[in-house]
Amino acid sequence: MALLKATKLSIVFGGLRAVSNFNVEIAPGELVGLIGPNGAGKTTAFNLLTGVYQPTEGQIEFDGKSTVGLKPYQITQRGIARTFQNIRLFADLSVLDNVKIAYHFHVKYGLVESMFRIGRYHKEEAEIEEKAIKFLEIFQLADKKDEIAKNLPYGEQRRLEIARALAAQPKLLLLDEPAAGMNPQETQQLMEMIRWIKKEFNLTILLIEHDMSLVMGVCERIYVLDYGSIIAQGTPMEIKNNPRVIEAYLGEEV
Amino acid sequence: MKLLQKTKSDIMALVACLAVYAIIQTLILTDVIGPFWQLNIVLIGINIILVVSLNLINGFTGQFSIGHAGFMAIGAYVSAVLTVKFQLPFIAAIAGGALGAGALGFAIGLPTLRLNGDYLAIATLGLGEIIRITILNISYVGGASGFMGIPRYTDFTWMFAFTVFTVFVIKNFIDSTHGRACISVRENEIAAEAMGVDTTKYKVLAFTIGAAFAGVAGSLFSHYFYIAHPASFTFMKSFDILTMVVLGGLGSISGSITAAVLLTFVSAALASYPEWRMIIYSLMLIILMLYRPQGLFGNKELSLKMLSRWTGGKKHGSTQGN
């Protein structure tokens, strides 16, 4: 059974169909790429899947249940976490606090317990701290845990954002152009890391990339989006040789 | 180990509080601190409660509210009704004032917190005025003449206990997962949602808690000055509180406390120059903002590290918009 299934998803902005008839199906454990030229509607598709926008029509099923009409935080709580194309960290907070916030909805202690530091407060806070540091260690950020997020170098901000998304303990991770702004070497490292976390955390990943060649190496299956619609899907090899895809990318990338 | 450390710091804080209380109480009992400064110390305490609670809304959660005086008014009037008309004990009246203000904060916050930025500001300002005008028209609580004949129950002990209580509770709240959720709303609402934070819930929660503590401040206020009067709760009062929040630093509790102490103190010290008081005060506001737009402490808490950085040179600005 598919973990995520979107059928005939469409959204209209002021008469303009930004995404139309968007169909994807992702099985548990897959690493899928969503590519397309600039302005194809990739991020809009992500925003539909994560509840930032409500679809004009169509269905989204996650883990067998519909997520249409849910707020973004509810979708996250169901098990979909994401990163953003233009990094959205909690810029003025420490690296550690950024990760801690992702644990928020797993925390069980209540308001009164927090205000008077009683009951489960101490135990759970200690757990959160421990887990958060563990994540930072995985992403080689542990020694920077007290730095203010906005003062990190760009590449580390990207890593922190992924670490934060993972800390929400999702089943499905959506990465929006994670390699944007990185040099080839950094990109290479990032792709390896993505493969590694997928295995380590038993994750399903959907990845947006604008740069086709990057996803080829890492993704098992690829969807191609152009003018808001899926124009092709298949293995990297199939996509590479698909004439419609080449046409869509023509002039974009030589 | 960590747990022990935390408990230890809590105990130390408690000891420090008791020490401060003992010192000031002794000074009061021995008449070293005269009645005028006693009164201003009580005012400082009330202002600390107001400023810290507004900082929770404005500074930590990033919701631009300027209607705090309205909630203070609710606390002042509800508690006065409870003690004067229903002869309830003071502590019950304070609880009633806090509940009343909190409940209204919840009812108002739920619809209005969908607005953001300056629109929320004008909406909250309007709500504060609506509260005041409504009170002005209720003759049961004295209308324009104010609610008179309120007994003076508040004294230094009450004020100190509630100030410490407020700071303790709000500080703990901030340091918990709920507080972090509020801060994440301020930092980046969209990212907060994406991290599973119910942003609406936390905005309303912060607003409700802030309003409830403003209600506590109002209760202490009316039971110190014998009267609750609509003119004490105009939008200028809200501005006063906001000014202290910004001056101390949005998102800094120690900043709020410092600003409340400083501005109350300045206001009392200027009392001898009535013609010039507001002019000096306004110039001071402008100059302080020009030199420290992020407030005295930015969004940091006062710490030894920070002190050394102050002496060490420039501190990089940590600022966020409203």
Place this chain on the structure above:
Amino acid sequence: MDSSSLIVQFGQQLINGISLGSIYALIALGYTMIYGIIRLINFAHGDIYMVGAYAGFFATTMFKFSFIPALIFSMAAAGVIGMVIERVAYRPLRNAPKIAILITAIGVSLFLEYGGMLLVSPQPRTFPVLFESEVYNIGGMVINSQQVVILVVSLLLMVILTYVVNKTKMGKAMRAVSFDTEAAQLMGIDVDKVISFTFGIGSALAAAAGVLVGIYYNSIDPLMGIMPGLKAFVAAVLGGIGSLPGAMLGGTILGIIEALVSGFWSSTFRDAVAFAILIIILLWKPAGLLGKNIREKV
């Protein structure tokens, strides 16, 4: 009460409301311009209006100016003061958090109020009669010539401003700065000059309102700007802050609401109802009636 007298009364209340609203609108025009360009709630705007009224007062009593020269003198004086305030109190904070500028604006507002009190005494002054007002009676409804003048002046100023903003080079620069200050700077626009100019114009408008109100109500005092300033801000938000026709519309609506509430329900709840309607409109249209709602790009 029979129905015809009810209609007359309703008509009279509309006249009352529109005339009050045109004063709010006049102040709101400047408010909205300044907000449009630097997103600052300039709380001192109401006090500039007061300064303008006093400038007009001294121009007519001490220098014996007649109406038009006094109006121009007052607008010029307030314009200069507005620019000075911007230069001294707001410009250094342009890159600071908005709330810091808001606090300086409150500081400037208090400074003008209490500085004014020290300088000209808190006693109300009576404005000299610069032109006789004639009262017209139309089927039982009363309107006077001053009300007409105020309405005409505010409409005229709105039209002129809209022209300036949309058609002139300076207006283009203003819109550019309002849209994206940094980009405007890169395009070679002198942002400081544009903002300064906006403050000058906005303050001059407030002064015009001050003089007209001085003539109309006949009485000015150093704290006269607080409530009209607040109401004008409400009007600007109601109409969609940053929009010139919005300010006009918002002012008129606010004036009519106040008149109808006072006239047919209870004057004690006038301001409460005005604020309640503001909040309802904001919840329904979060950017005001004519404002543009800008959605954050994710």
Place this chain on the structure above:
Amino acid sequence: MLKTKFTKLVSIMVSGLMLAGLVAGCGGSGGQQADVIKLGANLEMTGNNATFGQSATNGAKLAIKQINAKGGVLGKQLTLVVADNKSEAAEAANAMQKLVTQDKVVAVIAPIASSSVIAAAQVNADNKVLAISPTASNPKVTVDPNTGKVRDFNFRAAFIDPFQGSVMATFAQKSLKAKTAALYIDNTSDYAKGLGQFFKETFEKNGGTIVANEAYLAKDTDFKATLTKIKSQNPDVVFVPGYYQEVGMIIKQARELGLTVPFLGGDGWDSAKLPEIGSATALNNTFFSNHYSPDDNSAAVKDFVEAYKQEYNQTPDAFAALSYDATMMVIDAMKRANSADPVKIKDELAKTKEYQAVSGLISFNASHDPVKSAVIIEMKDGKQTFKEKVNP
């Protein structure tokens, strides 16, 4: 930022409160100097009522200047210590605290607004220093509503609300033959509300009908909407017990709307500004109660008005006159007591009999309210003219 410990917060509180305590310790030493006697003024220097408070301050300052010019009292010069109560009740208690405990004044000119006087009353009573309000007119100012007892240390120079309210109601019914009346009241002023309430009671008791009960807020400028409503009710008279700035505008706008019936008011109308704001013709057919009329006991009034004009280049209003009277009565009591002891001054002040003040011949009754006759003044072409005299 989330890491910092609660201890650090507490340390700030410690230092802050210590600082306050320290200054308090140093600040408490301002005692009575040998050669001056300090009087306090707890008045509205800023905030909504600043206009009134500053007028009152001027009145008190003038009184002290005149006495000092004549050699002072008990061989000493007087000084006036002014404390601002920001037009707020709580701040009035604060200011009172400062005056009586820091500055150690021997008597206080109390606030304008009744609510502020009442808020501060406990403070001056606890410290056994008298407070005399120039204008506070609510009965509760001198009588504690909880105990029903007279407040030992509170006095006033003004009429109480019931007196003025009923005087004008009776005048409307007897002299103007009014059957119906409209009330138009400053909703932010307890003075105006008090007058309105007692006007209504008397008017209805004597068979009249109140056809409209409307309100405005201080600092409003546009009254036409409510006036249109009042006009539609066709009252015989309109009672507007507010202050002159708004009253001037109200009457001017009412006349423009064709509301020509008599307007009535109280002593808040008394100002040379009233006809300037309202215009002389509009003010014809209006009446108000006051403490004195310009034709009445003219020597005291004339001297005062002239001295005031010379000093401040303004014509005095009721606030200035009443505050001048309050100050003079305190000084007179001090002379009679032959002492600057606050309690002795209070005792003598309570015994004041037929003191010739600007606002009439004043005696205090048992509840510390002045017993003086009121005059009703008619505005004729911008001039105040004597209409009739009403004894209490």
